[in-house]
Amino acid sequence: MSDDAVGGERSEPKTDPGASRHGNFMNYYQFHPAEERVRQLPHGVWRLAHPARKYAGLDVGCNAGDLTYVLYDFLEKAMSQDQPEVSLLGVDLDPMLIERARERNSRPDRVAFECLDFLSEDCGETLTRYLDRFGKKRFDVVFCFSITMWIHLNHGDDGLEEFLRRACALAEVIVIEPQPWKCYRKASRRLRRANSEDFPLLKGLKYTGDPARHIDDIVTRLCGFCKIAVTESNDWGRELLIYERKQQNCPTDR
Ligand SMILES: C[S@@+](CC[C@H](N)C(=O)[O-])C[C@H]1O[C@@H](n2cnc3c(N)ncnc32)[C@H](O)[C@@H]1O
Numbered sequence: 001m002s003d004d005a006v007g008g009e010r011s012e013p014k015t016d017p018g019a020s021r022h023g024n025f026m027n028y029y030q031f032h033p034a035e036e037r038v039r040q041l042p043h044g045v046w047r048l049a050h051p052a053r054k055y056a057g058l059d060v061g062c063n064a065g066d067l068t069y070v071l072y073d074f075l076e077k078a079m080s081q082d083q084p085e086v087s088l089l090g091v092d093l094d095p096m097l098i099e100r101a102r103e104r105n106s107r108p109d110r111v112a113f114e115c116l117d118f119l120s121e122d123c124g125e126t127l128t129r130y131l132d133r134f135g136k137k138r139f140d141v142v143f144c145f146s147i148t149m150w151i152h153l154n155h156g157d158d159g160l161e162e163f164l165r166r167a168c169a170l171a172e173v174i175v176i177e178p179q180p181w182k183c184y185r186k187a188s189r190r191l192r193r194a195n196s197e198d199f200p201l202l203k204g205l206k207y208t209g210d211p212a213r214h215i216d217d218i219v220t221r222l223c224g225f226c227k228i229a230v231t232e233s234n235d236w237g238r239e240l241l242i243y244e245r246k247q248q249n250c251p252t253d254r
Pocket residue numbers: 022023024025028060061062063064067091092093094097116117118119144145146147150151
């Protein structure tokens with residue numbers, strides 16, 4: 001199932017997905033159950049470097065938090081040998097989604113949510129303040145699940161580059177789930193069908209056709225990260241690209 005089959009910002013029947021400008025669907029997880037999303041994640045790539053066993057993650061574009069909570073459980077299990085103290089921060093630009101995420105928070109000591117536009121000026125300051133609590137300069141992992149298309153459509157090629165540069169600057173490991181190009185066309189079509197203005201930057205995009213390839217090039221060439229894993233596509237055709245900060249040379253292509 002693609003994003004095309006997701007209910008929209010307004011409540012509409014499941015067969016008639018609504019239009020969304022930023023991907024801030026209110027019922028996203030009815031269509032993309034969060035538990036299924038972590039099945040593709042490998043277990044061996046999460047490293048605990050902090051002497052006090054503190055492991056901090058960032059979930060960019062966390063929507064209503066369902067996936068953030070599942071990622072928290074996943075990380076605790078995947079690193080259970082090290083018994084880390086996992087903390088996760090979810091950020092999203094939609095205040096209603098952040099309110100929903102906070103309402104259901106059963107681990108407020110470990111999971112937090114902030115309403116932030118990741119490309120805004122004040123975002124960096126909030127994230128630095130969060131990291132200071134753990135004595136860290138960067139997050140151990142930054143998750144970017146199904147957000148790159150919305151950034152790309154709203155901020156263009158330069159915006160996508162800026163988004164990935166910022167995310168990489170904050171990350172030791174970054175996990176990206178890019179949307180395929182057909183989803184761009186569907187998102188545009190849905191806006192037009194809803195008599196809303198199309199994404200003004202769509203026609204001028206140069207990074208077209210295979211967004212994952214462009215994202216891979218930006219993350220490895222411009223941001224200097226090494227690819228450490230690519231998962232199989234999930235049942236709605238999305239693979240996860242996983243990279244880590246370059247220590248010396250990247251190991252040969254995986
Ligand atoms: C399609 S949803 C994906 C949600 C979640 N990451 C997942 O895959 O389950 C995309 C989310 O990104 C958020 N988003 C879009 N642009 C954003 C930005 N500039 N800063 C923060 N969040 C953003 C939207 O509000 C939306 O909740």
